[in-house]
Amino acid sequence: MGFLDATYAALRLLFSADPELWTIVGVSLSVTLRAMLIAMPVGVGCGYLLATLRFPGRRALIVVIQGLLASPTVVVGLMLYLLLSRQGVFGQLNLLFTQTAMVIGQVLIALPVLIAFSLAAIQGADPRARETAVALGASATRVGWTMLVEVRFALLAAVCNAFGRIVSEIGCSLMVGGNIAGVTRNIPTAIALETSKGDFAQGIALGIVLLVVALGVNSAFAFFQGESRR
């Protein structure tokens, strides 16, 4: 099958309400959104604390987190696999090859991105913002919230970046999810599988969905950023 034939078949597949294809899309979005819901408050919170607190080992911790930005997702998957497998520390939880395991893996991949970007956003904020909040009598909690609101567009960029990284990652999902049809098969693992089987139509159709999702998220970000500058 040529590229044009495969693309034509992919478009037909997309508009045919194929249950298998849309189940895969559903698994992908469900896992990634759950992972983001967990990772966002934790990552942004840790980024804020790292930006504002001073403690021994802080510099080293920042270097480690920045280093983890480039960690291969397959290595995260391997570590998680070892922890969740029968002989692993958390083997009794029977989480391996479940969506929960995929969510945990994606949280671990998203966290360094969210922490590092939030840290940079808060460190880059105008120091007068914090000083003004403090001078006006705000509590520590209110000062923190104010700072997050002031750098909200930089935080939104962090969220978009983390979302883009985990929605398209394959290494971890494949290792701890197992690519089980209807359960843990998400868009990236399905594309890899269909391509290896020579079924390019399904691969291209899923690739289009993935691109639309990624473009949609980034367009929304660009829209909000534009609104803020009006």
Place this chain on the structure above:
Amino acid sequence: MKLLAVTALSKSFRERRLLAIDELSLSAGERYVLTGENGSGKSTLLRILAGIDAPDSGVGHFGKRRFDWSPYPDWLRQEVIYVHQQPYLFHTSVVENIAYGLRARGVEAGERERLVAAAIAWARLGHLLRTPPQKLSGGERQRVALARAWVLAPKVLLLDEPTANLDAESRQQTIDLVQAFCGPETTAVIACHDRDMIALANRRRLHLVDGLIQQNSTPTL
């Protein structure tokens, strides 16, 4: 009557001694003009008095209550307000900026709206309510910042060069607002180089030289 006093206050940056003040005493309801060369420590002194920066050493008294900077007490933050040379406005709205300190103090919504409306009228900001704070001119920002401070009715107002970098009209508006702010209930310390500001009526002069403060005992009329 003495309202705010600091003793044995010192602050150094690296090897350079910036402040070495044996005693500084501010009386209730007085206005002070703080002068000194650039880099003489005027802003640093105001920031320390406001609890934004901490001195290397020093003890303070507010009325009869003693305080220090480890940490600067929350109750004192309710009494002392500091306004930057170039005020920072939050990326919300003019109204939300003015309401910020009231929210922080837990003032209930109805009372908050009433006070914010009064502050808007006081600073003549009515025509700017729909303008995003980041689009305001330097003079307009200064007026919003003064309204944001005024609405809290602080006992001590610390202004860091409020007329710096303003055009003539904005400068005069700011001077008028500062005059109106400094009533008998407010002790004001205004760091400045501005001749008109230095010449404000009924003010005392504080002059910083080599980290030491020279304090006039009588107001200039």
